[in-house]
Amino acid sequence: MVERGNMDQQTKNLTESLKKQIKAAQRAYYDGNPIMADDKYDAIEQQLVSLVGDTDSVGTSVMFAKVEHKVPMLSIENEYSEEDFLHHASEYGEFVDVEPKRDGISCELVYENGFFQSAETRGDGHFGEDITAQIKECSAIPYKISTKNIPDELRIRGELVMRNSDLEKLNAQGEKQFANTRNLVAGTIKQKNLSNISSRNIFLIPWDMYAVGEDNLLPESNFDRMKLTEEMGFPRYEGIKVHLKNPNAILDALHTILAQNEGNDITSDGVVLKADSISRRNELGFATKYTRFQHCFKPQHLESETTLIDVEYGIGRTGKITPVAILEPVALGGAVISRATLCNETYMNALGIYTGCKVQILRSGNTIPQIVGVVNKDSNRAIKFPTVFPSCGTELRIEQKDQVAQHFCPNEFCSDKIAQRLEYIGSRKILEIDNLGVETANELAYNSKIVKVDDLFQFGNQIAYDLKTNPVKTKQELKENYRSVKNIIKLVYSLEDAKTRDWDRWIAALEIPMIGVDLGKDIAKILSLGPDDMKDFPNKLLDLIQQGMDGIGPEKSSAIVEWVKNPENKGLCFMLYGYGVRPTSLVKRSNTMGQKLDGISYVITGTLSIGTRKEVEAKLNALGATALSSVTNACNLLIVGEDPGSKLEKAEKKGIKIVGEDWVREVLA
DNA sequence: ACTACTGTGGATCGTGAATC
DNA sequence: GATTCACGATCCACAGTAGT
Missing domain, CATH: 3.30.470.30 (DNA ligase/mRNA capping enzyme)
Structure with a gap:
């Protein structure tokens, strides 16, 4: 089945030309001499996306097109x-x-x-x-x-x-x-x-x-x-x-x-x-x-023994400390295991591990390494959980719940914790900020003054401004503080892009305790939030909580209320607004765009001469239409090419509007 | 009982910056 | 200028905890 979709020469030329324009605009922007208005840039980028499916040859990340499953694939x-x-x-x-x-x-x-x-x-x-x-x-x-x-x-x-x-x-x-x-x-x-x-x-x-x-x-x-x-x-x-x-x-x-x-x-x-x-x-x-x-x-037969070298203490974005066992590397089920989580103090103490002890490990579900026991127990030598976080030296807070002890680092300025938060905010599920991975997050946490998400966007704005006013000096300064100037510049560009992410992502990015993307989606929908709502978001959220909503019980409710009542968080949202954060509305988006083909759900049958099915679909979708794969009640337009299939018959039966290739030409002209 | 969220493991690849 | 290597993103997976 070796058969690659080949673009016609015309499309190729257009794609190349768009890529060149984008690159030139990016360079000029960061050299401090913008040559293109923002909206024009966006338009070109979108056109490019519609042609090639993604713009990774322009940016950095390797992205595959996302497809929504017709039936969830659980x-x-x-x-x-x-x-x-x-x-x-x-x-x-x-x-x-x-x-x-x-x-x-x-x-x-x-x-x-x-x-x-x-x-x-x-x-x-x-x-x-x-x-x-x-x-x-x-x-x-x-x-x-x-x-x-x-x-x-x-x-x-x-x-x-x-x-x-x-x-x-x-x-x-x-x-x-x-x-x-x-x-x-x-x-x-x-x-x-x-x-x-x-x-x-x-x-x-x-x-x-x-x-x-x-x-x-x-x-x-x-x-x-x-x-x-x-x-x-x-x-x-x-x-x-x-x-x-x-x-x-x-x-x-x-x-x-x-x-x-x-x-x-x-x-x-x-x-x-x-x-x-x-x-x-x-x-x-x-x-x-x-x-x-x-x-x-799942049979659990993969088991092995190795030696415990040490225990490291990691921190998550919430400040939770997780002990990790560092093991003498051992091959087990097609992987070499050198680390395994110890979850928390209670779990760790129950095992009774100590430096140099022999431990039994298996790969739970044949994947996750897990320590199941210590061979030669010696309670006198058991490792004690530290009282301070080794990385920042702050005394740990212990939360005891149902006989499980959990340690937290309460230090607001703990660099490791900030790094975790930045990585979380930048992750694909939240704000999808390119060039903000583990290393960059750590670098920012240690080398910049970023503490919260608003600081991150202030940081981006500041550098963008500095680059415009004095590119040479700014680049010199960046070079002294960061391992890669280009990476930081790209990050600044990604931050700009992230300002208009969907509201559900932005709600998650605010890091309200116990609120992630999923609840964020519900909240955004009920409040029907628009781009300008960031400045007063805490009050809107408070109103909603006071009315009550599905999925928010007493615990989440009080956590949210506490978050809202903290003036710092009101300031956070206000500052974000000030830095130009304008989340996209989930509900209104398709209407506000007012695109040429909004509301059209179409199916293509037969062969089109103006391009492959994929190319045509990409172009039509860019104008607001939705491509369907079979003629159903949701479909309201059938595009017929050479040698149509049974879809034509079905569409006729259902009384769906039928058009030919000329229609496509006209629309795309 | 079900669900959301957080945190953990190893392995691969493409990209592009750093290095020789 | 060529090569190496760090990084970012993604794949697969499970456990613990807490909320509804």
């Missing part, structure tokens, strides 16, 4: 005993399927009218990343599947895997040694340069198949669906279908699969038990983090 809950594993079966209906859980990368493939269309990773379960180009390089993944009696649009989920023997071959060839197949697959599939991918022999083992809106066209039994994937050219389905009447049969199947997993060329890290009936499965549905219609048995 994890499977693990069980560690056979009893717990069996326990769920009774809810699963008459038949259950028992199958190996492959240790790879979860992925969803989309097929339209039998042809591979796109692929996305699991991501956080709701938003994945578009890895279509990478999957096209994998020749073992069918490009065309048989389409007899199946829906126009078919989605197949499975595990991207690689054979251990192929990993060994690769390691035997090259100097570079790879530790295990899962991480190699993860790394390979993220490569931007596609040339290496096909040689890595990555393939997909399906574990689910569905069709949005037309699921009833597929078999009612999961087992039959998986057999269908075999016919389509995917690997043989290894699952066993069991009648629930006989619990021994389930255990037999479990042991059969466990035995198969041992030493298999494709690594499996457990056994999945799932409802065979799709309708039963839909009844059981989803929890927030896990599916309710399947569970996984």
